[in-house]
Amino acid sequence: xxxxxxxxxxxxxxxxxxxxxxxxxxxxxxxxxxxxxxxxxxxxxxxxxxxxxxxxxxxxxxxxxxxxxxxxxxxxxxxxxxxxxxxxxxxxxxxxxxxxxxxxxxxxxxxxxxxxxxxxxxxxxxxxxxxxxxxxxxxxxxxxxxxxxxxxxxxxxxxxxxxxxxxxxxxxxxxxxxxxxxxxxxxxxxxxxxxxxxxxxxxxxxxxxxxxxxxxxxxxxxxxxxxxxxxxxxxxxxxxxxxxxxxxxxxxxxxxxxxxxxxxxxxxxxxxxxxxxxxxxxxxxxxxxxxxxxxxxxxxxxxxxxxxxxxxxxxxxxxxxxxxxxxxxxxxxxxxxxxxxxxxxxxxxxxxxxxxxxxxxxxxxxxxxxxxxxxxxxxxxxxxxxxxxxxxxxxxxxxxxxxxxxxxxxxxxxxxxxxxxxxxxxxxxxxxxxxxxxxxxxxxxxxxxxxxxxxxxxxxxxxxxxxxxxxxxxxxxxxxxxxxxxxxxxxxxxxxxxxxxxxxxxxxxxxxxxxxxxxxxxxxxxxxxxxxxxxxxxxxxxxxxxxxxxxxxxxxxxxxxxxxxxxxxxxxxxxxxxxxxxxxxxxxxxxxxxxxxxxxxxxxxxxxxxxxxxxxxxxxxxxxxxxxxxxxxxxxxxxxxxxxxxxxxxxxxxxxxxxxxxxxxxx
Numbered sequence: 001x002x003x004x005x006x007x008x009x010x011x012x013x014x015x016x017x018x019x020x021x022x023x024x025x026x027x028x029x030x031x032x033x034x035x036x037x038x039x040x041x042x043x044x045x046x047x048x049x050x051x052x053x054x055x056x057x058x059x060x061x062x063x064x065x066x067x068x069x070x071x072x073x074x075x076x077x078x079x080x081x082x083x084x085x086x087x088x089x090x091x092x093x094x095x096x097x098x099x100x101x102x103x104x105x106x107x108x109x110x111x112x113x114x115x116x117x118x119x120x121x122x123x124x125x126x127x128x129x130x131x132x133x134x135x136x137x138x139x140x141x142x143x144x145x146x147x148x149x150x151x152x153x154x155x156x157x158x159x160x161x162x163x164x165x166x167x168x169x170x171x172x173x174x175x176x177x178x179x180x181x182x183x184x185x186x187x188x189x190x191x192x193x194x195x196x197x198x199x200x201x202x203x204x205x206x207x208x209x210x211x212x213x214x215x216x217x218x219x220x221x222x223x224x225x226x227x228x229x230x231x232x233x234x235x236x237x238x239x240x241x242x243x244x245x246x247x248x249x250x251x252x253x254x255x256x257x258x259x260x261x262x263x264x265x266x267x268x269x270x271x272x273x274x275x276x277x278x279x280x281x282x283x284x285x286x287x288x289x290x291x292x293x294x295x296x297x298x299x300x301x302x303x304x305x306x307x308x309x310x311x312x313x314x315x316x317x318x319x320x321x322x323x324x325x326x327x328x329x330x331x332x333x334x335x336x337x338x339x340x341x342x343x344x345x346x347x348x349x350x351x352x353x354x355x356x357x358x359x360x361x362x363x364x365x366x367x368x369x370x371x372x373x374x375x376x377x378x379x380x381x382x383x384x385x386x387x388x389x390x391x392x393x394x395x396x397x398x399x400x401x402x403x404x405x406x407x408x409x410x411x412x413x414x415x416x417x418x419x420x421x422x423x424x425x426x427x428x429x430x431x432x433x434x435x436x437x438x439x440x441x442x443x444x445x446x447x448x449x450x451x452x453x454x455x456x457x458x459x460x461x462x463x464x465x466x467x468x469x470x471x472x473x474x475x476x477x478x479x480x481x482x483x484x485x486x487x488x489x490x491x492x493x494x495x496x497x498x499x500x501x502x503x504x505x506x507x508x509x510x511x512x513x514x515x516x517x518x519x520x521x522x523x524x525x526x527x528x529x530x531x532x533x534x535x536x537x538x539x540x541x542x543x544x545x546x547x548x549x550x551x552x553x554x555x556x557x558x559x560x561x562x563x564x565x566x567x568x569x570x571x572x573x574x575x576x577x578x579x580x581x582x583x584x585x586x587x588x589x590x591x592x593x594x595x596x597x598x599x600x601x602x603x604x605x606x607x608x609x610x611x612x613x614x615x616x617x618x619x620x621x622x623x624x625x626x627x628x629x630x631x632x633x634x635x636x637x638x639x640x641x642x643x644x645x646x647x648x649x650x651x652x653x654x655x656x657x658x659x660x661x662x663x664x665x666x667x
Contacts, residue, residue: 601651
């Protein structure tokens with residue numbers, strides 16, 4: 001290596017050594033500065049802790065036993081100290097966990113909290129900070145905070161302390177109070193009665209919409225607050241029919257300081273107002289006046305109408321032909337009308353207060369009346385007959401319809417009875433029963449007579465028929481053709497007369513039951529008739545639905561359906577004859593129909609065909625009594641009969657039979 005290169009290397013090493021030494025000096029200096037800074041920071045923290053300890057120690061005695069939460073925090077919100085009440089309030093304990101106040105701020109109060117804490121740092125304190133916070137378990141609570149900043153010896157802010165009060169219940173109570181106040185204000189404002197509240201100086205404190213409406217005041221209730229009531233009354237008096245009395249009466253009421261209710265005021269527009277007044281006295285001193293106004297126009301008119309109606313119906317009740325009696329729950333007479341006085345023979349003074357069951361001589365005794373009254377006390381209406389003696393000792397029959405009498409609360413307070421004198425009706429009913437018994441006997445006698453007459457008439461006819469037969473037999477071959485024809489005509493006439501006598505007997509007995517009532521299966525009845533009746537091969541008898549089982553005289557129903565079917569067969573003119581029998585049921589009746597496709601009947605004859613001995617088609621085998629017998633049987637079972645028919649198309653007979661017959665209907 002050359003000398004020159006060695007010198008260059010030596011200078012480079014020398015420079016490097018000088019640079020390393022300079023760097024070491026700088027590092028040593030920086031290290032010393034860092035050490036001093038660290039020592040100073042440590043001293044500062046020590047001073048802060050000491051100061052905080054000193055402050056805390058100073059305040060500990062003050063805040064140890066206060067009833068509100070207390071805490072100390074650094075300027076970053078880290079809680080350094082808190083009392084037991086604060087632990088219970090926030091549910092955080094700095095002995096076990098870190099606690100920063102930023103965790104508990106309610107999201108809706110963040111901006112408000114930021115502004116409040118800025119005020120704290122700028123002014124050194126704030127009072128009445130009110131906001132919501134979250135506890136550790138996320139409960140929402142309302143708190144009120146008074147806070148101050150803590151300064152060190154150099155007057156530098158190092159922390160903050162605050163007293164926190166839980167105002168959750170107060171806030172809820174305040175909200176409820178405000179809600180109630182708003183609700184009350186809305187209620188008063190929209191109340192259906194006019195309200196005016198005055199103070200002790202007769203200045204309006206409160207009114208509502210209804211007051212402005214009733215007195216035609218063209219203003220909002222709020223506009224009346226502070227107005228002098230006396231001046232307002234003077235201004236509004238012209239709306240009343242008697243303005244002077246309106247003002248005079250108001251002054252009298254205010255002066256007397258005694259509550260008044262039900263004053264009535266008539267206005268020019270026809271309205272009638274009810275005015276009430278209540279003085280407000282607190283601690284023996286007058287604190288104001290409350291006036292209420294209510295529109296009673298409709299009520300007044302209704303009461304007048306009610307009085308008129310009451311008078312009207314009182315006159316009707318007093319003079320109606322039915323006897324009216326009102327009694328209490330002890331059956332003591334409270335009210336009677338003129339008709340009952342006349343029916344009983346007693347005057348009103350003799351009846352009022354008397355017990356009905358004990359006062360009148362009643363067949364069955366007073367116990368019967370007690371039983372009927374017990375029904376009314378249970379709320380039952382009833383109807384019954386009484387047999388009594390009136391004041392003159394005459395026997396009278398009364399039909400009584402009674403009903404419970406209720407008060408406005410729906411409680412039974414007695415009963416009202418309407419009495420109808422049915423004495424004459426009972427006499428007629430008794431006479432009717434005698435006549436019916438006599439008529440029943442006459443019918444039996446007539447029926448027996450009809451059988452005797454029938455037998456007596458048929459006997460000579462049979463004798464004549466036998467005599468003709470003998471004559472014909474004795475003179476066989478001797479008589480000419482005309483004589484034989486005359487004999488045949490006589491025999492035919494005899495047969496017709498015998499048939500007519502049988503039909504008359506059948507008709508006479510059709511309207512009365514001669515057999516015991518029994519259950520009859522009409523399906524069996526039709527099956528039996530199909531077997532005994534002659535039904536040509538070209539005619540079919542069809543039952544379309546199952547027929548009912550009814551109670552009655554079996555013979556009568558055989559007669560009924562036999563006549564219908566026989567008629568349909570007689571008057572069938574089609575190559576294929578059809579007879580259809582059907583039945584439908586309703587709650588009261590069975591309705592039957594018998595339809596055929598025979599010759600039909602013109603409408604003008606629909607009523608005549610039910611008359612006895614009336615036949616539209618003169619036939620040797622028809623006496624014209626069949627449909628008359630049918631009608632009598634249907635009448636016997638309280639039914640009806642009618643038909644629909646078209647000539648050359650066919651006829652449908654309809655008839656009904658009642659399910660349950662009235663008493664004595666088939667006797």
